[in-house]
Amino acid sequence: MVHVIIHDEAISKVSMEFETEEEAYNFYNTYAYNVGFSIRMSKGLKDKDGKMRDRTFCCSCEGSRGNDKRNVNVNSIVQKQGKYQVLEFIAEHNHVTSSPIKSHLHRSQRRLIVAQAAEIEMAEASGIAPKSSLELMARRASGRENLGFILDDCLNYIHTKRTIQMRARDTDAKMMEAYSNFGDVVCFDTTYRKNHDLAMLGKKPRTILTDQSAAMPKALEFRWPETYHRLCIWHMYQNAAKHLSSVFQKFLQFAPDFGDCIYEYEEEDEFINARNKMLERYDLKDNVWLHQQFKLKEKQALVYDRDVFCANMTTTQ
Template identity: 25%
Template sequence: MGESINDDELYIPQVAEDRMPKAGMKFLSVEAAFSFYNQYAREAGFSARISNSKKNKVTNEIYWKQIVCFKEGHTDQSRSNKREVNGQPKTVRARGEVRTNCKAKISLIKQQTGSDWIINNFVEAHNHALCSPSKVHLLRSHRSVSLAKRALTQQFSEANVPTCQQMRLLEIEYGGPEYVGCTERDIRNIEQELRDEQKGVDAETLLEFFASEKDKNPTFFFDYETDSNKKFMRCFWADPKSRRQYSVFGDVVVFDSTYNTNKYGMIFAPFVGVNHHHQTIVFGCGFLSDEKTESFIWLLNKWMEAMPTGAPKVIITDQDPAMTKAIAQVLPFTVHRYCLWHILNKFPDKVSPVTLRDHYQSIKKVIMNSTSPDEFEQSWKDVIKCANLELNDWISLMYGSNNVWSKCSCS
């Protein structure tokens, strides 16, 4: 913030006399002295930091402290412009001078009697340009995330509000970016700290919640598994309402494992159905660390253990092979169908944009409007030939499983 200048050019801050440090001023602590000097630095246009100290050799007690301009000292350019990546030296983007050996500072000495700290030296002039009032809020010592902003950031993060939008809301609340007191990078750092604080305890928190719910109502069902290293692998839960609803509306179930959690990389797999008001209802939910057959077998068994009645008559899923194997093993007498919505959604990835533009609606009409197997077979051959898709492997694979397509939407 500001270019360095020659040593013979000194910048004198323009600050009101009554707010400037003076030799002989007393403070109850070093922190109080820093707060005063930092406020002076904000009005002057520079950043401050606590620097050197001296200790009494007999009592080991600090008796001298220095608070300096942030640009005090020198920058080691040979180190700052070079880093190692995978053991190999890498030159990074050159940065402006962080330190210019600025001499602006105050020195504090502790009274021999009492606990007050007294300013015994004040150097006012800087050897670098000072920051303008519109930019001073970006300097390091003038940025902080208060406890209130930290709590608000946590709430925003839990609601998945992007950091850039969080900053806009804070700027509106405080009347402009210069009054927020922190930058977007500070908010991102706080979000990372909050994520780090949750590492290792998030699974325990989830299980504690499940246990508390079961204490409130013994019909709440949950179970989980960990690996040999005690890492959380999978879990399933179903509340009393879900279990009651299954006993009435559990004939047809949609099992969808296409949801991935963006924070932990686990798969969210809900069991859902439809009630007599055409509303989506939940029969239970699970988290899986992978999509292997044994994981689906475990989840389906836990779901069946939790449900008050037997297996559903029909279950609708996507085309996951591991899931198909698991359903055949756990629910051998349940009719298994593939969700047509998932199949149709894959067409943009499996055919060319031109073919999609010219023939997708015709293909969809054949699938959705055919009233008999014979009508479907003939119409399918005609539209696939017209679209020149006879040699498309994915189309052939999907056609081979058309007897288990379901028009029910999993969206």
């Protein structure tokens, strides 16, 4: 009876193949959403090169009862000839699944996308309570079931953000000491009042990361003309969330495609081609903000700084 309302092609079958472990996980997670349960990664085995050879995904309740060691709702995959193949699939549960209309509440079905995280931060900075912010976002998404996260996720995100900020303040003294000793890379936050302390040390860094402040390029060119200037990717994502919020919410694949253009490509022509395909796929060829960002591509896309020392730093946060 579990599969009465599910199309046959959406159910795992032995010998079914996937290109990647992530693709197999997403397929099983979609199946779980339709049935009404949450999943998690279980045991896995890597080969001598550290690549995952086989992996078991299971219902989040599997193995939780000490007096019941049966395998329940298990999906096991094994790598064969470069692909992952389903080795075993057990559909039964030893518990009652939820109604599919409540599937959005399960942990494996929830996630915050970049645009939503940015909106949560802006709401908090404006004094809007998380619950009120969530209600507004849910109305725009035509219901909480379409939002992709719950209030607990919102509160956890805010807590994590505050914790990071507190730790950052505690590291000021260590930062000053490290800069006096090394001074190769500087992350410059134009909203932080103590930045002038760095300038007083009299050292010129090899690379500096800043937000997209209009005054920074001229100031840096005048003060440190030999220093390589990059833009903070975190701030760039924040701006993208503001200017492209509707695109992030409408297309789940846009965030990965956007991120690939920033991080993944080794050659400039690959980056240009990928960006053009992204603009075409999401009908953004006339987007003014994206065209403005393209003029700054040498300071944002990592393809342009492969030979520049940045100490693996891409953000001021």
